[in-house]
Amino acid sequence: MKTKFLMTAALLAGLAAFDSPSLAHHGNAAFNLTTPVVLKGAVVTEFIWINPHPLIKADYKDEKGNVQQWIMEMGSTVSAQLIGWNRTTVAPGDVVTLYVWQAKTGAFAGRFNKVEFADGTTMRDTQTGGDDGGRADRGVRQ
Amino acid sequence: MSTRSIVFSIAVLACLTTVTGSAQRTGPEGFLREGIRRMPNPPGPAPARDLSGVWVGPIDNKPDPAPPMTPAGEALFKERKPYGDASRNADLGASNDPFITCDPLGFPRNLLAHAVSSRGRFVFGSAPNRLLVSYEQQRVWREIWTDGRALPKAVDVRGAPESRYYGHSVGRWENDRTLVIETTGVDERPWLDEAGRPRSSSARIQERYTRLDEHNLQLTVTIDDPKFYTKPWTWMRANFYWVMGQEFAETICIPSEGIEYRDSLARPSGIQIP
Numbered sequence: 001m002k003t004k005f006l007m008t009a010a011l012l013a014g015l016a017a018f019d020s021p022s023l024a025h026h027g028n029a030a031f032n033l034t035t036p037v038v039l040k041g042a043v044v045t046e047f048i049w050i051n052p053h054p055l056i057k058a059d060y061k062d063e064k065g066n067v068q069q070w071i072m073e074m075g076s077t078v079s080a081q082l083i084g085w086n087r088t089t090v091a092p093g094d095v096v097t098l099y100v101w102q103a104k105t106g107a108f109a110g111r112f113n114k115v116e117f118a119d120g121t122t123m124r125d126t127q128t129g130g131d132d133g134g135r136a137d138r139g140v141r142q
Numbered sequence: 143m144s145t146r147s148i149v150f151s152i153a154v155l156a157c158l159t160t161v162t163g164s165a166q167r168t169g170p171e172g173f174l175r176e177g178i179r180r181m182p183n184p185p186g187p188a189p190a191r192d193l194s195g196v197w198v199g200p201i202d203n204k205p206d207p208a209p210p211m212t213p214a215g216e217a218l219f220k221e222r223k224p225y226g227d228a229s230r231n232a233d234l235g236a237s238n239d240p241f242i243t244c245d246p247l248g249f250p251r252n253l254l255a256h257a258v259s260s261r262g263r264f265v266f267g268s269a270p271n272r273l274l275v276s277y278e279q280q281r282v283w284r285e286i287w288t289d290g291r292a293l294p295k296a297v298d299v300r301g302a303p304e305s306r307y308y309g310h311s312v313g314r315w316e317n318d319r320t321l322v323i324e325t326t327g328v329d330e331r332p333w334l335d336e337a338g339r340p341r342s343s344s345a346r347i348q349e350r351y352t353r354l355d356e357h358n359l360q361l362t363v364t365i366d367d368p369k370f371y372t373k374p375w376t377w378m379r380a381n382f383y384w385v386m387g388q389e390f391a392e393t394i395c396i397p398s399e400g401i402e403y404r405d406s407l408a409r410p411s412g413i414q415i416p
Contacts, residue, residue, distance in 0.1 A: 030411045050399040055407060073407050078262075078278070078393045082178070103411035110411065 036099040036113040039070060044094040049087035051077050056090060056112055058098055072100045072112040075126030083126055090115060090123075175201060178261065179386040185355035190318040193266040193273075193351055196388045197359055200255065200380030208339060208375060215340055215370030222338025239338065240331060244395045248307040248332025249284065249325060250347055250363055252277055253378060264382075265390055273313055273321075279393040286313040286323050297327040297343050305329040305343045316350075323349040334365075334377075342369040347377075357384040 039060040046057040053073040060068045074080050090096065099113035114124040174180045178198055211219060223238045241247055255262025255277075267274040271289040276282070293312055297305040309328040316322050325347040334341040341347075345367035352360045363378035365371070 048402070050402060051394060051396055052399070052403060053407075055403070071407055071410070073403070076393075078391050081391050105410065105412035107410040107412070109407055 030103055031101040031111045032104055033101050033111075037102045037110070039068075039098040039100065042070070042096055042098045044090050044092055044096060045069075046092055047087065047090045049077065053077065054080060054085070054087075056098070056115075058096070060098075060108075068108045070098070070100065070108040070110075072098070072110050074112045079126040083124070085123065094118075174383055175261065178383055181357050181384060181386055185357035185384075188319050188353035188355050191315050191321075193321060193353060193359065194268065196263050196265045196385040196390050197382040198261055198263045198385050199359075199382030200253065200261065200361065200378060201383060203254075203378055203380035205378050206376040208377075209371050209373045211339075212368075212370055212372060215367075218340040218370065219338060222333065222340070224333075224336055224338045239333065239336075241333075246282070246307040246332060247280065249309050249328060250341075250349075250365075250377065251333055251335060252279060252282065252308075253361075253363065254335065255279060262393070263385055263390055276390075278391050281392050281394060282308065284308045284311055286311045288313050293324060293326050303327065307332055309347070319353045321349075321351045323351070325349070340370050341365065342367050344369055359383075 039058065042058040042060040044056065044058045046055075048055040048057070053075065054077055056070075056072050056074070058070050058072075060070055062068055074085070095118055097116040099115070100110040101113055102108075102110040112125045114122055116122050172180055178201075221238075262277065262279050264275055264277045267276065269285070271287060273286040273288060275284045275286065291312060294303050294310055296302045297310075303310065305327050307329045309325040311323050311325040313321055313323040326343070326345060328341060328343055328345065328347070330340065330343050332341075333339065345365055348364045348366075350360075350362045350364075352362075354360055359382040361378060361380055361382060362376060364374055365377045366374035
């Protein structure tokens with residue numbers, strides 16, 4: 001029974017990380033995909049370039065001055081590579097604006113949407129990164 | 143299933159995508175599809191007898207429906223429990239897809255490249271008397287003998303070679319633009335597709351690569367497997383596109399990264415993992 005439970009959980013975890021169209025289907029269970037949370041002035045603390053998904057960690061200071069420690073996942077690592085990402089696209093210390101579909105649990109965690117850098121350039125996520133329904137090809141930072 | 147296998151599951155499944163959906167999309171200016179850059183120059187003519195280079199696909203895969211199975215095929219198919227969109231049941235946890243535990247995808251399922259949004263890259267290269275095909279997903283490779291040798295008539299019997307996950311393959315140029323690869327002797331454990339259809343070690347799988355021009359490579363895959371299917375059919379009919387820059391990535395399931403993903407993101411996000 002425990003094995004089955006473990007297996008189910010693992011499957012759910014994997015399914016939640018599917019790219020579109022499965023991501024849209026399964027991701028709804030975990031993330032609020034209606035309006036992204038905007039973390040203006042967030043400071044990147046770590047960019048973890050791993051499979052199955054790169055993870056961005058960042059500190060964001062809210063209006064009361066409290067520091068929120070966020071973590072967000074991107075699409076698959078290889079898909080991200082295909083639209084121009086690599087392990088140094090963002091780096092610790094970068095002051096950026098992050099858009100993230102927050103987890104419904106309310107945790108400071110979610111699915112990355114896009115990042116605006118200090119120089120005005122933008123990098124988007126795969127599949128969920130666009131403003132026009134998910135296309136992420138536009139605005140690729142070269 | 144062990145905890146280690148669970149971790150494998152997380153990593154693998156998180157890599158997986160479904161085949162449907164992306165195939166019909168068109169990309170914005172400069173892109174053929176998301177992530178597939180359109181070559182800036184119009185394609186030149188196809189070079190003669192040369193597929194070398196990095197290709198990405200499948201694009202616009204239009205296979206024929208699988209034919210009815212034989213009783214033996216049906217029996218095996220009923221044991222398979224796929225996941226995701228391919229799932230025939232609601233109990234996703236019951237899936238027994240061998241790739242869940244990182245078992246080899248095997249040939250030809252690896253051609254679906256489903257871990258990379260239904261596209262992946264492969265590279266044609268060469269070595270004496272053979273062509274080599276390497277796939278970025280799981281970083282596996284096949285060798286295609288071109289020295290005129292015959293395929294094994296059987297595998298896994300005394301005096302015959304062993305079956306292989308990626309089979310035994312021979313190739314020949316049908317003309318200056320079309321390479322035909324015949325494969326048999328596949329290990330029967332991998333699934334044929336995401337739905338869990340079987341393929342037997344005696345199946346004959348033919349790939350026809352036709353280089354339409356400099357940038358487009360058409361692939362048709364037909365399967366003749368009398369042990370499990372009532373007639374042959376076209377399993378893949380798709381295009382592969384020339385990769386700008388010719389870069390070749392890797393997609394590998396890594397247990398430790400699966401753990402990190404599970405612990406740092408999945409659990410806080412409310413994804414139920416014990």
